[in-house]
Amino acid sequence: MHNKNIIIGALLAIVLVMTVAFAAFSTSLTITDTASTAKKWEIKITSIEKTSGTATDVPYNATSATDGTRVVNDLSANFKAQFVSPGDSATYTVTVKNNGTLAAKVSNIAFTNGNTDAITNTYTGIAQNDTLAAGESTTFTVTTTYNSNVTSQPSVTTANCSITLTFIQNA
Numbered sequence: 001m002h003n004k005n006i007i008i009g010a011l012l013a014i015v016l017v018m019t020v021a022f023a024a025f026s027t028s029l030t031i032t033d034t035a036s037t038a039k040k041w042e043i044k045i046t047s048i049e050k051t052s053g054t055a056t057d058v059p060y061n062a063t064s065a066t067d068g069t070r071v072v073n074d075l076s077a078n079f080k081a082q083f084v085s086p087g088d089s090a091t092y093t094v095t096v097k098n099n100g101t102l103a104a105k106v107s108n109i110a111f112t113n114g115n116t117d118a119i120t121n122t123y124t125g126i127a128q129n130d131t132l133a134a135g136e137s138t139t140f141t142v143t144t145t146y147n148s149n150v151t152s153q154p155s156v157t158t159a160n161c162s163i164t165l166t167f168i169q170n171a
Contacts (some may be wrong), residue, residue, distance in 0.1 A: 043075065118154040
């Protein structure tokens with residue numbers, strides 16, 4: 001009889017442990033706080049404005065234009081101006097913004113100078129390894145100029161140039 005009481009006691013203890021375990025595992029877990037680890041990479045040219053010069057700005061056919069004429073994609077732009085006389089120029093201010101959450105650094109600038117020696121194209125205000133913090137904007141200029149030393153009218157008096165920026169994450 002003594003063994004019988006021990007077995008009944010052990011069975012009751014097992015049932016009690018199983019009841020407590022079932023109650024613990026069937027309770028809903030409620031999380032009341034949120035956390036986000038999402039990182040966002042979004043750097044783009046946000047505007048291009050002709051800010052000075054006597055040359056006539058020529059609209060550029062682009063497939064996806066921010067300002068309607070020059071931006072080819074988020075970080076590539078084309079510039080086109082028509083010149084009449086030596087010394088004419090056009091200066092454009094370009095704004096690049098980091099709309100992401102990661103800091104960026106300029107890793108490459110590809111600049112195509114144009115289609116004639118009588119016209120020069122330059123850029124200033126941006127260089128390789130320049131940094132752009134999250135949420136920050138920067139501006140730089142692109143200037144196209146009809147060489148004032150030209151003595152005869154060239155066959156091409158329309159300047160074309162392009163610039164493409166490449167950014168990498170700034171560690």
